[in-house]
Amino acid sequence: MSNQPIIRFEKVTKQYDNNSPVLKDVSFDIERGRFYTLLGPSGCGKTTVLRLIAGFTGPTNGNIYFDGKIINRLPANQRQVNTVFQDYALFPHLNVFENVAFGLRIKKLKKSDITSRVKEALRFVNLEGYENREITEMSGGQRQRVAIARAIVNEPGVILLDEPLSALDLKLRTEMQVELRELQQRLGITFIFVTHDQEEALAMSDEIFVLNQGRIEQSGTPTDIYDEPINRFVADFIGESNIVPGKMLGDFRVEFVGKSFECVDQGLQTNEQVEIVIRPEDLEIRKASEGKLLVRVDSQLFRGVHYEIIGHDEAGNRWLVHSTRKAAVGETIGLYFDPEAIHVMRLGETEEEFDKRLEAYGGTDDAD
């Protein structure tokens, strides 16, 4: 096996008919054996990326590589890729065994090989002994597993999963998230998973690509993206955040809500306009006299683990706080936060510029 990425997109643009492109200059690498998630709102182009990988459509511009070879026009049936569709697309008139065996029968494998491979695939998804069940007798979660067995039985290099959990209720969905993640790790096959659910993406992935309007806004590990969102779109889409306008006063100094704060950001221009992100769980409620910011409480909801408190500061910015402490509506509270809780976003920064800036911080932090 080679070290090169199993899939590479190189400046891929996709345009349907004469409409405006639905993917614009999309580039990324997919490494072997990892769990990737394409995350973004409905209509941003997630399914289109999967269709291009599967070979159901071709790129308008740019190149798609599989194992180092360009596959732009390679027919779907010649690609080492299998798709698990949102509605599973199982054959209702066939039993579990025949659903999983379908692709192998088309390839005209020997009967004994088909039997052993189907059994193996069903064992992998914990459906041993269900061979003769009708699809209509299976629950939603079990059908999901049959669809996965049907994909892994072909021993593909990559499995594409297009919002496969969105039809399940919350409890089952959480169980299937754990199951899918474990399965991917046991199989060691690359999974490319599509979802519009940020919590699902954070819970399952080795790496997330955040898509917006046909472009990748940011790629990285779940913690990278959660802790260091590149811009307002990502900060808003991944988790809840407070975003307020600010201005750099120099290295490690930023102003917002008319006050000066210590921060951990450097290398920006003095007086540069920026946006400030602070996560709700990084805000602490204190007495008004001990807060760095004063906020008047507009509402409070008990969320089980924490209170969700919404208020506004003197400049009218809205603040969301997750706290185990209560506050009263109408009360003025002090908000306290560490310099590390302040995340500074530059306006219009590209991912390349952003990565370079973060690397520079790392260099000073861990100077040894």
Ligand SMILES: Nc1ncnc2c1ncn2[C@@H]1O[C@H](COP(=O)(O)OP(=O)(O)O)[C@@H](O)[C@H]1O
């Ligand atoms: N076959 C097609 N012909 C024309 N437009 C399409 C086609 N498939 C998708 N689109 C358009 O491309 C955009 C992205 O769609 P899609 O990749 O399905 O997004 P997502 O999966 O993120 O919801 C949408 O605006 C959609 O209407």
Ligand SMILES: [Mg+2]
């Ligand atoms: Mg889709």
